[in-house]
Amino acid sequence: MVLQKRLDYGFNGYEVPHTPRAARSPRKSAFKKKSENHQISSFDLLAAVAGKLLLEGGNSSSSSNNASGNNDDQCAVKTEQLNGGDLMVEEETTNCDHNNNNPERSFFVSEILPKSHETQSFNRSPSPLTEFHFGSSSGITSDSSEKFETQGLVYEDTKIDNSDHCYRSECNDKKPMFGGLNFEAKLSRNVLAKDENHIGSGFRKPIPQNPSACSDDIDLHGKGNDDDENFSARYRTKSFRSTLRIGDRRIRKVLASKYCKVSPKPRDTTVTSSDLDMKHDYYSKKHCLKSLRSERNFPIKKRRYFDGYTASQSEETAKTDGLSGSPRKASGFLSSIACQKQPALQSRDSHVKLGIKSFRVPELFIEIPETATVGSLKRTVLEAVTSILGGGLRIGVLAHGKKVRDDSKMLLQSGLSLDTLSDTLGFCFEPNPPQSTKPLPPEDNSDSVRPCNVPNTLPRCLPSPGKHAKPSNSVESDLDSKPSAPNRAKTIYSRALIPVPPLHAQALTVVPPRKTKRSEVAQRRIRRPFSVAEVEALVQAVERLGTGRWRDVKLRAFDNAKHRTYVDLKDKWKTLVHTARISPQQRRGEPVPQELLDRVLTAHAYWSQQQGKHQLLEGPHKLETSLGL
DNA sequence: CTTAGGG
DNA sequence: CCCTAAG
Numbered sequence: 001m002v003l004q005k006r007l008d009y010g011f012n013g014y015e016v017p018h019t020p021r022a023a024r025s026p027r028k029s030a031f032k033k034k035s036e037n038h039q040i041s042s043f044d045l046l047a048a049v050a051g052k053l054l055l056e057g058g059n060s061s062s063s064s065n066n067a068s069g070n071n072d073d074q075c076a077v078k079t080e081q082l083n084g085g086d087l088m089v090e091e092e093t094t095n096c097d098h099n100n101n102n103p104e105r106s107f108f109v110s111e112i113l114p115k116s117h118e119t120q121s122f123n124r125s126p127s128p129l130t131e132f133h134f135g136s137s138s139g140i141t142s143d144s145s146e147k148f149e150t151q152g153l154v155y156e157d158t159k160i161d162n163s164d165h166c167y168r169s170e171c172n173d174k175k176p177m178f179g180g181l182n183f184e185a186k187l188s189r190n191v192l193a194k195d196e197n198h199i200g201s202g203f204r205k206p207i208p209q210n211p212s213a214c215s216d217d218i219d220l221h222g223k224g225n226d227d228d229e230n231f232s233a234r235y236r237t238k239s240f241r242s243t244l245r246i247g248d249r250r251i252r253k254v255l256a257s258k259y260c261k262v263s264p265k266p267r268d269t270t271v272t273s274s275d276l277d278m279k280h281d282y283y284s285k286k287h288c289l290k291s292l293r294s295e296r297n298f299p300i301k302k303r304r305y306f307d308g309y310t311a312s313q314s315e316e317t318a319k320t321d322g323l324s325g326s327p328r329k330a331s332g333f334l335s336s337i338a339c340q341k342q343p344a345l346q347s348r349d350s351h352v353k354l355g356i357k358s359f360r361v362p363e364l365f366i367e368i369p370e371t372a373t374v375g376s377l378k379r380t381v382l383e384a385v386t387s388i389l390g391g392g393l394r395i396g397v398l399a400h401g402k403k404v405r406d407d408s409k410m411l412l413q414s415g416l417s418l419d420t421l422s423d424t425l426g427f428c429f430e431p432n433p434p435q436s437t438k439p440l441p442p443e444d445n446s447d448s449v450r451p452c453n454v455p456n457t458l459p460r461c462l463p464s465p466g467k468h469a470k471p472s473n474s475v476e477s478d479l480d481s482k483p484s485a486p487n488r489a490k491t492i493y494s495r496a497l498i499p500v501p502p503l504h505a506q507a508l509t510v511v512p513p514r515k516t517k518r519s520e521v522a523q524r525r526i527r528r529p530f531s532v533a534e535v536e537a538l539v540q541a542v543e544r545l546g547t548g549r550w551r552d553v554k555l556r557a558f559d560n561a562k563h564r565t566y567v568d569l570k571d572k573w574k575t576l577v578h579t580a581r582i583s584p585q586q587r588r589g590e591p592v593p594q595e596l597l598d599r600v601l602t603a604h605a606y607w608s609q610q611q612g613k614h615q616l617l618e619g620p621h622k623l624e625t626s627l628g629l
Numbered sequence: 630c631t632t633a634g635g636g
Numbered sequence: 637c638c639c640t641a642a643g
Contacts, residue, residue, distance in 0.1 A: 525637065551631060566631075571637070574634085 528563060530572050535592050538569055538576070539599050546607040547573060576600045 368377055530538070541557035550566035550573075558564040579587055580597035 527637070548632070550633095567633095568637075570632075570634095 525563070529589055532590065532592060532596070534558075534561075534564070535572070535576065535596055538572060539596050539603065542573060542607070543599065543603045546610065547604065548607070548611065573600075573604075577604050580604075 368380055372380075537557040538553065541553040545552050545556065547570075550570040553569050554564065554566040558569060576592070576597070577600055579592060580600045584591075584594075
């Protein structure tokens with residue numbers, strides 16, 4: 001009976017599946033809701049480090065204990081220097097037209113400006129990132145008239161000023177590194193003169209003075225290539241998202257052009273020849289795009305929040321192009337942006353001076369009532385920043401885009417030759433006490449092969465996944481790791497930072513991170529190409545179960561493959577169909593036997609037809625047949 | 630939770 | 637693989 005039915009209705013003698021659901025009408029993106037509220041999804045905070053970090057590597061005979069066993073490649077850094085300065089704040093506006101009834105507004109800090117007036121190291125911004133992440137207080141304030149519609153507003157809080165003086169004296173040293181950071185508050189297209197102004201009055205009416213102010217236009221290059229380029233932060237943007245898009249766009253643009261040869265993903269555990277080539281490539285270039293590489297390694301698809309500084313990302317993410325569609329993935333780290341080699345300063349005894357261009361602080365989220373004063377806004381932002389950074393940071397060192405975990409290793413051993421040091425060296429900030437760095441969930445046991453070098457993990461600087469095993473990739477040279485001067489950077493950082501009384505947590509108005517709940521970062525699953533055997537199983541299952549019963553397929557053929565969800569199977573089938581339709585030359589990956597692909601096409605055709613039939617019949621048999629198996 | 634589709 | 641609207 002049942003068998004008969006199978007023969008009658010099934011494919012290859014298999015049962016007819018449940019009547020598939022009516023085909024979903026294609027969803028139009030137009031239906032996607034757009035959140036137009038003024039809740040800023042998040043904001044970037046960019047910290048520019050003034051001055052240079054002198055990193056004296058080399059063969060100094062300093063006796064560092066190699067056996068420190070210090071796997072931790074970070075050095076603790078206090079960041080109280082952020083206490084003094086001006087905040088640059090920009091309002092998040094989605095439209096030029098403010099039609100918000102929202103009692104609350106959000107702002108994002110766009111920049112933290114180095115307090116130091118020494119800007120020479122910024123004059124040539126080798127990377128687009130630094131282009132719009134940099135500035136100096138002097139430039140901003142004195143140049144405010146040129147800054148699109150926005151004028152700078154220097155935070156005049158006496159507290160800040162006082163601290164400023166303190167810093168000054170400290171900065172008079174020839175090494176103004178970390179002489180404090182200037183914060184400057186800017187209001188988009190508005191000028192706030194006094195702290196007592198109500199934010200509402202200041203932010204209410206943007207009144208674009210320039211039509212293009214409403215557009216996404218960017219003026220990355222400002223007035224050309226004048227020396228002011230370092231302040232080309234004066235791009236116009238109407239929204240936070242635009243800002244991010246700018247970055248992405250720039251990044252892609254550059255990568256697509258003359259730097260396209262730079263491999264974006266380090267994939268080997270050792271310095272391969274390609275790496276070397278890359279190095280040469282770098283070296284041959286005028287500017288180091290190291291930072292770009294790192295940035296690009298971020299998963300751009302979706303924003304992830306490391307420690308919970310979440311933000312409701314509106315759905316209106318542009319779908320125009322993949323890169324611009326999503327804001328830059330800020331994984332919650334302060335990613336080092338750039339360092340600059342200063343060849344002239346290179347001395348014989350293998351000392352190198354580096355200039356760290358900037359550090360970037362990813363996500364912050366602030367809500368403040370519209371009735372709040374500008375002053376309180378500034379304080380709020382300042383406190384938010386301080387609270388985040390104040391907890392202390394750790395520094396991760398990246399060489400060739402890979403984390404260098406061994407503090408005792410010499411720079412050279414880490415693949416940081418003097419010639420290419422600045423091109424290959426990077427730093428990243430990491431949250432200091434990861435609340436509960438939950439290790440990644442044990443993916444599955446069936447597959448023991450875990451790529452130890454998932455590209456994404458690099459720039460994201462995952463808290464400490466590398467603790468156990470897999471010192472991996474970290475440019476572990478085979479050279480004996482002789483004791484050496486581990487990281488002068490540490491010293492320098494510490495020395496440069498100025499202690500400051502901690503802020504009162506209560507004063508913080510920052511939206512508390514939705515932390516702890518999602519402390520486990522939603523990390524993209526590692527890619528696991530289907531093996532031929534899996535494909536075989538999938539094909540067989542689909543042949544009998546049909547498309548549209550992916551859960552059953554899963555249960556039937558992949559029940560013990562935990563990492564294969566029914567969605568995965570469905571996706572795989574989709575790609576299989578596609579693969580089967582394209583020419584063999586276009587196929588990639590492990591070749592799937594043509595025989596299997598043929599079966600894919602056959603089954604796909606069959607079940608598609610069945611689906612159509614059932615939609616027409618809306619059948620009486622549907623129930624019975626579904627009971628067949 | 631499942632499906633179906635788009636990204 | 638991810639995301640998510642629909643069921």
